[in-house]
Amino acid sequence: MSESVHIVLDETAMAAAGSGNVLASRLIHRAHAEPGWFLYAPACALVEAERSRPGTAEHLAAMPGIIVLDLDLPAALAIAPHETWAAAHAEHTAQPTPDRPDGAIVATTAPKRWESHPVRVLDLT
Known part of the structure; x- marks a missing residue:
């Protein structure tokens, strides 16, 4: 049995997906x-x-392989202090959970922005 792969798209990766990356x-x-x-x-x-x-x-939400994660209360409390909620919500999503004990990888076209964050990064450039 192979391991699961969990990847979080940050906003740069989402925009890249829409532009043909x-x-x-x-x-x-x-x-x-x-x-x-x-x-x-x-x-x-x-x-x-x-x-x-x-x-x-709309384009991404219509794709069957993408799971859109709502801003639930735990996420809202975790990201509220941050300057940008987009990156904070991606980082929060990448953290380990019972369903994702190893966390998730953040896919991005701006990998340098993640250097000081405790996440694994997949560079889409």
């Missing part, structure tokens, strides 16, 4: 076609992606 497209395909691959779109990051690239949110 090959690596982002491959992630979406794998999440749809392969068991054990999970691709998450935190709602706050989805909003920011929509602001930077209109149409992105």
Whole structure:
């Protein structure tokens, strides 16, 4: 049995997916076609992606391989002190949970921004 793969799209990865980034497209395909691959779109990051690239949110939310994560109370409390909720919600989503004991990897086109954060990063550039 293979291990599950959990990947969180930050807002830059979401915008890249909408503009034809090959690596982002491959992630979406794998999440749809392969068991054990999970691709998450935190709602706050989805909003920011929509602001930077209109149409992105609707496009991603319609894809069957993407799990849109609501801003629930634990997430809201965790991200409230942060300056940008998009990155904070992605970081919160990447943290270990009972369903994801090893956490998740943050997919991004801006890997340097994540250097000081306690997350693993997948560079989509």
